Amino acid sequence: MTETPLVETASGPVRGFWRDEGSPDASAAFLGIPFAKPPVGDLRFEAPTPPEPWTEPLEATAYGATALRISGVDNLIPEPAVPGTSTLNVNVFTPALGGSLPVLVWIHGGGYTEGSPASPWYDGARFNRDGVVTVTISYRLGFDGFGYIEGAPANRGVRDWIAALEWVQQNIASFGGDPSRVTIGGQSAGGGAVLTLLGMPQTQHLFHQAISLSGAVADVPLPTARARAERIAELGGVTADVEGFRSLTERRVRQLQPKAATPRKGIGMVLDLITSGLPWGPMIDGELLALPTVDSLAAGIGADKPLLLGSADDEFTMVAVKEAAKARYIPAGVVLLPFLRNRKIRREYLAANAAQRKKGAAAVAGRFISDHVFRVLVPRVAEARRGADAATWAYRFSWVSPTKGWACHCLDVPFWFDGLDREKVTNLAGANPPQSLADEMHGAAVQFITDGDPGWPAWSTDPGIARVFGGDGSEIAEGAYDSVLALIPG
Structure with a gap:
């Protein structure tokens, strides 16, 4: 038997466990390591405080407490809720304790009000197999994490992200990771968190690259x-x-x-x-966050860091099609009236989405919601970084779920993690999702994390160019996000 993995952190020793010994997926897991004191009592609504040091080995063999209190049984991604007060913790997955490997720090999604770092979809085993140390982090959610409170520091959830990244810088070398090769990544609200951090002057020393999947920024006005x-x-x-x-x-x-x-x-x-945007999430408080995310990026913040970002084609369309029977005989232009009042913009948008109009008015409404919340952010961010020192790469995910009927929200996550065999993936991806597509997408992520280039032309070489992941493989497409351009203010 291999000796139980024991690592000395700045706060004290932690004991993890080996998994799948002797297989290509062999890795060590260290779960529920606190990076801050429990945010309860007098520390509730305060900035994260470093944990009390310990001397005896901490048994890091089970996921720590989550800010999520009720497991999302019907959520697209399985999101376990773990009870307890020490909710500010990290999970580390590593192939070896020696060496100096690139690191992926993953921030979970959930609209800034839900989500769990303990999801089996975020297990880092396959990234470990391919030479990437993986860390998943927790943070305070909803009002506790992001609500405005007179007399308390603003953006406490953002401060939790920063504290977790500081923990990574301080400790990841002991787990076989290279603190000078840290990529932050996330999906949905987690992807928005990545863009928020990328646009913050205070965080630039904490990571070196960024991956934003279906990013949704909040930028809540004060x-x-x-x-x-x-x-x-x-x-x-x-x-x-x-x-x-x-x-x-x-x-x-x-x-x-x-x-x-x-x-x-x-x-x-x-x-x-x-x-009004997302109800909870990072707010423009004038101090920690001085500018909206895209404005910060346009000002050159994070310009030296490579960025990979994109979205699924129909993130929220499946929500709209539930109303399909009501909209069957209503023209698409009329369906969009409550959402898009400007007649000229509405006409331009409908003309650019002619293919979607053939699928019905509900499909058009769903595509518009998807575009407004997620997809339009891709060209906005890419264009904001056009003059950046580091490149921006875009992608689109267009593989259609056989169970949902759309290339929908969260469907791409198990492809990026090469986790098509994980719990509840069949609910979204069906019984036989294409492993070849997972090989391509996961391979691109590993290549980007390792070498800083996912393997296709950057946006700056031809504005609008992106890799489209769909069908039995992928292709490089020009004008990949032209269908959303009408929604970008002139």
Whole structure:
């Protein structure tokens, strides 16, 4: 038997365990290592505080507590909720404790209110197999992580990301990783987190490359954040300050969050999302975050760091098609009226999406929602970085789920992680998803993390060029995001 892996961190020793010894996927896992004290009591709503050091080996053999309190049974990605208070922790997966390998730090999605770093989809075994140390991190969610609170530091969830990345810089060499070769990656809200961090002057020393999959940025305006906080205080019957909010339990705050931000249901909730953005997430507080994400990138922040980003073709279309029967006989232009009031822009958008119009009005509405929340961000970010010292690469994911009928949100994640055999993947990808496509996508990710180039022409060489992952393979497409250009302000 191989000796149990034991690593000395800056806070104390941690003991992990070996997995799949003797196989190509052999790796060591260290789970639930705290990078900060539990954010409870007087530390609730405070910036993350370094953990108390320990001397005896910490048994890092089970996932630590998650900020997510209820497992997402029906979520697209399996997201286990682990009880406990020490929710600020990291999980490290490594093929060997010696050496100096590139590192992927993964930030989970979930709309900044849900998600779990303990998801089996984020297991780093296949990246380990290909010579990449993988770290998944946790952070505070919803109002606790991102709500405005008078008397408390803003953007506590962002500060959690920073503290986790500081932990990586300080400790990852002991796990076989190279702190000078750190790529941050994430999907959905995690992809938005990556772009937020990329645009922050304070974080530039903490990573060297970035991967944003289906990124959704929040950029919540400060007045909006204040109004939502005041609404929670009103609903909870407390003062809108740190003392008042601490008097509300975590559970009560989670109950009040949706009522304060997106009280409407159905089409009303979608309209709120489009007009007001994500209800919770990084806010432009004027201090930690001075500018909206794209503006920061256009100003040259993060210009020296290679970036890979893209989205799925129909991220949220499956939500709209649930209303397909109601929209069957309604023209696509009429369906878009509540979302897109400007007649000229609406006409340009419909002309650019003629192929989608053939699938019906609900498909057009779903594509518009997908474009507004996710896809339009790809050309906006890529164009903002056109003069950057480091290149930007774009992709599109167009493989259609046999179970959902669309290239939908989250479907691409097990392809990037080469995890088509993992729990609940068949719910999204069917019984026989193409391993060849996973080989291509995972291979591109490994190549980017290792060499800083995923293997196709960068956006700056031909604006609009992207690799399209779909069908039985992939292709290089020019004008890959032309269908969203009408939505970019002139």
